[in-house]
Each structure stands twice: as structure tokens, then as C-alpha cells.
Amino acid sequence: MAVQFMYGVLVPVTTPKPKLPPEADNGVWSLYVGDLDPQVTEADLIDKFRLIGPIASVRLCCDSFAGDSLCYAYVNFFTSLDSSTALCFLNHKELKGKPIRIMWSQRYPLTRKTGIANLFVKNLHPSITSAQLQSMFSKFGKILSCKVAAENGKTKGFGFVQYDSEQSSMTARNALHGTLVEGKKIYVSKFAKKSARTVAHGDAMMASLEGQNKNLFIARTQQKEIANCHIEKLKASSLAIKNSTHPVHYSSFQSLGEDLIKQKQHRNTGNRSFVWNSSLHMLER
Known part of the structure; x- marks a missing residue:
């Protein structure tokens, strides 16, 4: 000693x-x-x-x-x-x-199965091998497993690095995420199982669809109110004309409807066109 x-x-x-x-x-x-x-x-x-x-x-x-x-x-x-x-x-x-x-x-592969301290690395240059990836990440801690995904001898441009501790993996992520390796900016994040990614993607899709349906409902409600408002105005105008001694000319109604359609044309909503056309058809009848 x-x-x-x-x-x-x-x-x-x-x-x-x-x-x-x-x-x-x-x-x-x-x-x-x-x-x-x-x-x-x-x-x-x-x-x-x-x-x-x-x-x-x-x-x-x-x-x-x-x-x-x-x-x-x-x-x-x-x-x-x-x-x-x-x-x-x-x-x-x-x-x-x-x-x-x-x-x-x-013997107890809990760390491997749960994905603890496991990193996902993508946007790798085709020349990067598993050995090079391990050399790149080994300075931040003890690596349990390191692999660049490949198929038929060709790399897929992504890989996995698993450390023996979560602290080492986070240190490596913070240090290497967004860095240039062989002219390509690599992306480093915590690894997530495919099942977890599928659930997260599904939740995002549901939220997006719910938002779209809500917006569509609001848009249709607003356009219906606007259409009803213009129809009432047109009806009021037509009644005033019918009570007069002058002949009724529906061309003015047609041009008004076309102007309204043009105002909404940039949104390309078939439902709006139908609303305006149907209202004009009602008036002409």
C-alpha cells in the first residue's frame, strides 16, 4: 500500500x-x-x-x-x-x-428492455460505422451497446447508443446533438420504443383531427349565418321591387352572389359555393 x-x-x-x-x-x-x-x-x-x-x-x-x-x-x-x-x-x-x-x-436486462440511458442517433453519414459511433460517444461514459443500423451491408443512417447511466446519456446528448460529423448535422435524442412512438403519434393525429373538425364546424356555422343574412336582405329587396311598378331584374342578384363567391374563392370551400348557388337558385325561382 x-x-x-x-x-x-x-x-x-x-x-x-x-x-x-x-x-x-x-x-x-x-x-x-x-x-x-x-x-x-x-x-x-x-x-x-x-x-x-x-x-x-x-x-x-x-x-x-x-x-x-x-x-x-x-x-x-x-x-x-x-x-x-x-x-x-x-x-x-x-x-x-x-x-x-x-x-x-x-442477467437482469431491465435497463436494455426499458430503454433507460439509451440514445437514438440519426442523420449519420453513410461512412459512419458502429466502431466510429462508439468512439464518438465513449468519452461521455461507459457504453453498454452501440450499433449503426444496416441492411444488406448498407447503413440506414441511424443508430443506437446505450450507456450504463442516464446521466452519461444526457451528457452525450447535450454535447453531440446538432454537431457536424462528416459534414452532416446529427440528431441525438432519447430512445423511445416503437409502441410508445405509435401511441404518441396517434394522440397527435387525434388532437389534430379534433382541431380541424372544430374549425370546420365553426367555419360552416359562420358561413351559414352570413348566407342567411344575405338571403334575408335579397328577399327584402325583392319584395320592395315586387310592390313597385317596375319589372324585376334578377341580374343584380346574380352579380351580388358572384361577388360574394369571389370573396370566398381563396379558401376553395365547395360548401360555400353550394350555399351561394342554392340561395340564388331560390331567389330566381
């Missing part, structure tokens, strides 16, 4: 311990290995990971009925040092031409 003098007194110096991986399960340290090529076998995984150290076991997860690979596996080491080294040096490295994604196997 190291010591140092402070105010003439010997005091012990404690060095901070590095963050340990999750607790070992049955004496082995387990890694989750995802984004595997469908053709990867357990033998391929053993050949890849045994260069790090002795492997306790490898399990490639497959469909229970068809037997096809589910494209993820678990690799177990005897020591935390070997598992940490594998995570450090093999994460995002290629296996059968496809980058693999490695993270600590979580």
Missing part, C-alpha cells in the same frame, strides 16, 4: 478501482455477441475468441423448430480479464465479412 506525507503525518494513498464487469455467473464471465452472419457457426466463434484466452463455453442461439441461426451467441471466459480484453479488441470486428457487436451479457 502506498503512503504519502500530509502535514507531517503518514497517510495511506488509495487508487480508484476500475469498473468491474457484471458479476460472474457460475464462475464464468459471459459476453453477448450479436449481429452475426447467418452462416457463422460455434466453431467460427471459438476460432475468433480463443486467441484472447481459454474459453469456458460458446452457445450459438438457433430457432428451436427450423434450427436456423438467430444471429447472436454467448461466449464465456474463465476470467474477467479475458472477457474484458475480448470486448475491447473484438467488438465491431468482422467475422465472415460482417462486423459483430459485443456487450456484457446482462
